[in-house]
Amino acid sequence: MKVLITAGPTVEAIDPVRFLSNRSSGKMGYALAAAAAKRGHSVLLISGPTSLDLPEGVDYLPIESAADMYQAVKSQIGRHDIAIFAAAVADYTPAKVADQKIKKTGDEMTLTLTRTKDILGSAREVMDFKGTLVGFAAETEKVIENARAKCLRKSCDLVIANDVSRKDIGFDSSENEVTLVYPDREEALPQDSKEHLAFHLIEIIEHLGSD
Numbered sequence: 001m002k003v004l005i006t007a008g009p010t011v012e013a014i015d016p017v018r019f020l021s022n023r024s025s026g027k028m029g030y031a032l033a034a035a036a037a038k039r040g041h042s043v044l045l046i047s048g049p050t051s052l053d054l055p056e057g058v059d060y061l062p063i064e065s066a067a068d069m070y071q072a073v074k075s076q077i078g079r080h081d082i083a084i085f086a087a088a089v090a091d092y093t094p095a096k097v098a099d100q101k102i103k104k105t106g107d108e109m110t111l112t113l114t115r116t117k118d119i120l121g122s123a124r125e126v127m128d129f130k131g132t133l134v135g136f137a138a139e140t141e142k143v144i145e146n147a148r149a150k151c152l153r154k155s156c157d158l159v160i161a162n163d164v165s166r167k168d169i170g171f172d173s174s175e176n177e178v179t180l181v182y183p184d185r186e187e188a189l190p191q192d193s194k195e196h197l198a199f200h201l202i203e204i205i206e207h208l209g210s211d
């Protein structure tokens with residue numbers, strides 16, 4: 001099958017030398033891409049900047065901002081059977097990028113941010129994606145409740161929920177502990193390395209379309 005995976009952080013420029021971003025290392029998304037390729041799928045990885053090596057046998061489309069990722073996904077998703085959104089995409093971006101480095105002036109400065117486009121939320125209605133749609137939910141409270149709401153609102157087949165308030169899992173750690181949240185049920189998986197977990201997740205996801 002053809003699998004599109006988003007991974008890593010997005011980088012939202014403020015001026016030529018400053019940006020807004022987040023703590024995503026890309027490990028979860030890259031592990032999913034490696035696992036999918038090893039299981040014989042054709043994989044396109046669309047990723048923000050990370051320090052990771054590209055998994056073998058994976059096609060790669062590097063992006064920087066949430067707007068770049070939106071365009072990349074929009075242009076590619078129609079060619080895929082499965083789309084998995086593991087990236088930590090900025091929800092807000094600076095309203096304007098300064099041409100020159102912003103100089104210090106007063107004691108405070110205000111940065112105006114505007115909403116980015118919701119890529120996962122656009123997959124069905126805007127991009128008309130008919131394949132298996134899998135999102136992640138990075139939550140710090142009401143993990144299952146919030147993940148189920150995301151799953152239903154964005155018409156996902158599955159949302160993989162992780163509690164990102166924990167230091168030992170989630171953002172920038174080598175392990176994760178997730179709950180699979182389907183529209184009508186959930187299943188908690190034990191804590192595991194992102195590599196092992198990714199294999200298990202890909203096995204589950206590749207069967208979703210035939211259920």
Ligand code: PMT
Nearest residue numbers: 024025026027028085088089119120135136137138171172
């Ligand atoms: O990269 P690592 O260090 O390995 O960390 C892994 C991870 C914690 C980043 C990963 O497991 C994870 O949870 N990824 C989703 C992070 C996130 O942004 O979650 P969210 O609950 O804010 O977003 C929900 C879903 O919508 C996600 O699938 C996200 O990719 C997607 N999204 C969000 C905003 C946006 N503008 N467009 C999107 O597509």
